[in-house]
Amino acid sequence: MERILHFERAEYATRLAAVKAEMSKRGLDILLISEPPNQNYLTGYDAYSFYTPQMAIVALDRHEPIMITRGMDATSSKITTYLSDDSIRGFPDSYVNSTERSAYEYVAKIVQELGGETAVIGVEMGGYYYSARAHADLVKALPQARFEDADLLVNWIRLVKSPAELVFMRQAGLIGDAVINRVTETAEPGVRECDLAAAAYHQEISGTPEFGGTYNSSVVHLCIGERALAPHSTWTDKPLSNNTVINFEVHGTRRRYQINVSRTVYLGKPSTDYVKLADIAIEALNAGLDSVRPGQACSEVFEAFHKVLSRNGIEKDQRIGYPLGIGYPPTVAERTASIRREEKTVLQPGMCFHMMTGLWLGDQSVTITQPFAVTETRYEPLTRTPRTLVVK
Amino acid sequence: MERILHFERAEYATRLAAVKAEMSKRGLDILLISEPPNQNYLTGYDAYSFYTPQMAIVALDRHEPIMITRGMDATSSKITTYLSDDSIRGFPDSYVNSTERSAYEYVAKIVQELGGETAVIGVEMGGYYYSARAHADLVKALPQARFEDADLLVNWIRLVKSPAELVFMRQAGLIGDAVINRVTETAEPGVRECDLAAAAYHQEISGTPEFGGTYNSSVVHLCIGERALAPHSTWTDKPLSNNTVINFEVHGTRRRYQINVSRTVYLGKPSTDYVKLADIAIEALNAGLDSVRPGQACSEVFEAFHKVLSRNGIEKDQRIGYPLGIGYPPTVAERTASIRREEKTVLQPGMCFHMMTGLWLGDQSVTITQPFAVTETRYEPLTRTPRTLVVK
Structure with missing residues (x-):
């Protein structure tokens, strides 16, 4: 055999x-x-x-x-x-x-x-x-x-990935990009939520023309409309309506190595307030990412991220990152280092995280995130899709 | 909310x-x-x-x-x-x-x-x-x-489903039929295994035009070629070749109520021996199903099934059935009654099982199965796809 x-x-x-x-x-x-x-x-x-x-x-x-x-x-x-x-x-x-x-x-x-x-x-x-x-x-x-x-x-x-493991993490990232694109393209008013989810799964498993994907270790999250306030919701049969927030978390999985990544699609015309919230979320995410380097403690990355929120009068107590790597259900998270306040773990080259900076505030929410690997000097994004709010 | x-x-x-x-x-x-x-x-x-x-x-x-x-x-x-x-x-x-x-x-x-x-x-x-x-x-x-x-x-x-639960089990069964059809139609030489799996997932989650599906509680199993001998394998990137056995297990999931069902597709022309094995497997499955009635012990259903195998010189020690119902990862199986030797649980109306009569024998395997509900008098199949070996 x-x-x-x-x-x-x-x-x-x-x-x-x-x-x-x-x-x-x-x-x-x-x-x-x-x-x-x-x-x-x-x-x-x-x-x-x-x-x-x-x-x-x-x-x-x-x-x-x-x-x-x-x-x-x-x-x-x-x-x-x-x-x-x-x-x-x-x-x-x-x-x-x-x-x-x-x-x-x-x-x-x-x-x-x-x-x-x-x-x-x-x-x-x-x-x-x-x-x-x-x-x-x-x-x-x-x-x-x-x-x-x-x-x-x-x-x-x-927690620290070898060069051979990082090859699969990068391939997982490429699959993740393909899934983000597929969801963004498929989402439009009238499409049933379950059909949008089906498109995401199809792409996760089909992968890219060069290499296939495999099953993820959790589920696609499609948090839509009012349910966008529930972080771990899935989907319904309802058709998408106009003026709706779609927060989605999808994956790329290659030989069990998995990345998670989220984006928000807004169908219709978002309010000025909402666009401002998304801008803050992106600025905070980027500030967190820019602070990543070997030798930095997880808590310091959290602080760099949170400084942007604080300046805008927003508080977030939840962790903003968890490790990525080999995933089996129920989750890819390795239960080791979290990027959060008080977390003393020091970043090393080869560590991979999902910087999951979703904001759920009152009746508004936005989830624009970034999986990354710590390099010898800074960070390497594992997906290449721009970190923006998608409005269509 | x-x-x-x-x-x-x-x-x-x-x-x-x-x-x-x-x-x-x-x-x-x-x-x-x-x-x-x-x-x-x-x-x-x-x-x-x-x-x-x-x-x-x-x-x-x-x-x-x-x-x-x-x-x-x-x-x-x-x-x-x-x-x-x-x-x-x-x-x-x-x-x-x-x-x-x-x-x-x-x-x-x-x-x-x-x-x-x-x-x-x-x-x-x-x-x-x-x-x-x-x-x-x-x-x-x-x-x-x-x-x-x-x-x-x-x-x-x-273990005993209410009438309202059975409505969802039947809807799950209809989704299961759609998935079997999708896999059977998609499978042909040259298609990558991952693309066949992607089609199965797409259908599981899209569901039917009347109602959507949701995530299953395990994974689609695609056990192909040599890997068909491993019951819980998934898939690779390789293209399907001709003269290949494809054993697949797929699901229909509706509001977390899940059915599992398996079929075997043979690409090419199977040997006479293989067709004979499939015929025995189907005859045994049908014998098991025909023995289902309230008051019957699980072990008696096993014996009815196994009698056909024994007559053909085949032994199977593994259980041939597990309960179906609400599923979350890692499995839908309720860990209660199994259809197997020595299992004294008595069937009651409303119980639902997957009669999983897969045979893995030496270098040959076939998986043709049936999810069913126990009725007041006999059994109700939860999927309607004919129990046959598909050759294409």
Whole structure:
């Protein structure tokens, strides 16, 4: 069976070494990785199978991770990872949604096989795919082991993208530009909201003529008219009317590397006040971006952005940025550094963020944003569409 | 702000009463509901916001649930739920991805406000959105409460759909038919896999001329050529070649009610053996469907299906069905009844399943399936596309 690997073996080796170094530092013998993006990062594994239990195990003294999935998904391990057969394991289907058996007992057996009965075991306590039950079952099955919270251990390492990863981030950005254009072109009075959303999805997945896209890790947001005030709304069947604000957030996703980007389209003639609000939003966004450089703290970028708002009598308490990278549902956000007040994380070359400077104020809202990578000196925009309010 | 409710208030009241009755039976004072489909079922809440903590609280002695989200998403509570203002709560953004604060402390405060310091509290231990950390934080913040595993309490109630829910399931089925047709028409040699996937997504979301679709709760699966052996693969950029098997699973989703359905398209001329395999798969599927009636156990449906396989020397250990209903990522499956050996759940009118009888055997695979509802006497297919192998 042909393997489909998107990175050199050496890149996976570097990633594994970084994780093991951090494990050593924290005194962990074994790391149980339940988060799909972390599994993908360390093994290449890629399939939409994480709604049943799956686990990558990194043991300090083992040359490569072990990937555990449902039995039928071991085929995906064979196709998408670099792992040898002995490192690919699948549990029987009788473990799926069973009230009698737990797939985490199966995981525990493999930990024992690795000599881990009394090990110090790191688990991703705050992960999306590590339920309270998963933890309880593991603790019960490995009563002599010591469990430590190693949530975000891999995420923090992922925060800085390698040159090979940045290639995919840029391709994702090109797809993102194509999607912005498609939505902007499709939006006009009379078009059903669902048909506008359909056009966005079509473009996200079709990608560009040079390379295809794939599914995003959340949803297209189309926040229209009154619903524009709800940041995480989707769409209805209603036709677009004239004099309507359309705030949309779309994506470009390439080999699971994802960028998010938002724009606002105004159908009709916006009020002077609204245009002024959009101008402030853009000025603040640009001020934030212009302050980006290695060595700068996230909080300083927030302050540069917020200075423009304050000068115009606007307050925004929400974070204005989150990291971008490998995405699986429910979100691409890595849960590490946020661009916000009090965030001390210092920017480094290779970090990628979505500067999500949407403003939702009273009955007005505007969402013009920018995904970017931190370079050796400043920032590189990952999409090239001008940061403007689109009026049509 | 206009409310968008998809069911009568009386329907929500019936659902809440059923949940409270089960809570009473189990001695629970308070139920903390972290699963998005369960939140939607009981309050109407609908937004793609569940990647940050959110919780619906049902207290036995309170007339309606409390819905807790991130502050900015309280707008979605106001638009999409029937709840009064006092039942809509939002936590400050400083709780999001914070290493210092936990949103579950905020949840615990509201439990205290309800007089729940020493209550018996049900939590969804095995849910997708109840992490090991969430549980640990809650237990710490409510040291005198007693926590009980109430996972699937709401899911089992959701298993039987009301007449009003079945209306949406049927609409979802009509969208599913449109998607099958679109994929079948689009598939031909030379078309990139990503463009075929894009067409499927476009149709899923555009829906039909009468009503729109929305995002599905997983992904379109396009398992093509050699990758057809991996059940949960997606797609590549490669153009389709001739003499290729395309196994696809697509969806129809209407107001979050989702059906899944699969078909196999063969581009070129299949071998006699392959056509025979497809015939067996269809005969087995039909035998399973024909055995469906209220009072039948899930295991009996499995046996009716498997008898056809056995007669042809084929074994399948995996489950062949899972429930359909309200879907949010990562999956629509309700984690309750499976159609498989040893499953004692008895079919009742209103239950909906995807009979997912895909066969992956050695180097051959075929996926022809059927979503259905259990009626008063037999079954109602939720899609109308003939159950055949498509050769083109």
